[in-house]
Amino acid sequence: MEKKSGAKSDRQELKNALEYIREGDNLVVYKLDRLARSTYDLHRIARGLEARGIGLIFIKEQIDFTTPAGKLMFTLLGAIAEFERDLINERTAEGRERAKAQGKHMGRKGQDDKQVKQALRLFAERESNGLSVNDISKMTGVPRSTIYAKIKEIAVAE
Template sequence: MRIGYARVSTAGQELEAQEVALREARCERLYVEKVTGTSTAPRTQLTAMIDQVREGDTVVVTKIDRLARSIIDLNKIVTELIDKGVSVQFLRDNITFEAGKGASSINTLLFNMLGSFAQFERDIIVERTTEGRERAKAAGKHMGRKGQPDKNVQQALDLMANRQSNGMSVSDIVKVTGVPKPTIYAKIKEQTKA
């Protein structure tokens, strides 16, 4: 049986693209969750999937960083699945670890490199967020919804209004402007009431 696993980190992100890709990859069952990948502890769907897969199954994931953001967790999860006789396929990374066959040396190298990049990316995000928070605090700025600079909020609203032409997702707009998704939607709601 082909079993899909999809994950996004926050409630504001969408799972639909991953679910479509997994269904196109002929997955018969999907395990889906919105939870951070920094730890496996709160990931109930991941735990359920690992518990329920059987020898001969294939777990399909769209990208390596959807399975784990730490190289240690990534290796642990894949090793546990392979030890159960379950193959693991990463669609976008074009890597498959077939149970019982062992991984090719090039697949192992790519797997570890991509896993390391996922962990590095997460570490950089945490570092930048912490630095930004500290700079804002030192400058006396309040962090949060009411503390967003007006120019950032306006930029986010402009980008939202032109999403059809600029091709940006809401997540992209949040990343570019730094304005949280709830703030963007609250401002849009305020504008429509006015």
């Protein structure tokens, strides 16, 4: 069972299923938008299956792609799914822009300067204190990646 988004066309389980299925078989998908979210990908997959003599059935929408009416419904619902996805992306981008304009912080919470300074001090003294970056990270709560990034910033500035 595929666990990734229908928006991603590079899904390994889908690739495995498409390679495994044989002529005369039916690919049964629970919901149309689980197979793909773009009409281009839907048609690419459906046409590929059809060319190989494989049926395509969608349970929830009750669409059988092997019939002309099923092909029509498939195309219409695929276009609607793509439209919905585009709307979601548009609204998400607008929301991000609005939050940014209002000065709201986007992303992770920044590190406490005191903790970062303590981590850098301990790093500078590591020959005498015998601490590794991993030890310093655990002691101060500053991620190793942050310690290394700050060290790199200091080295570039010097």
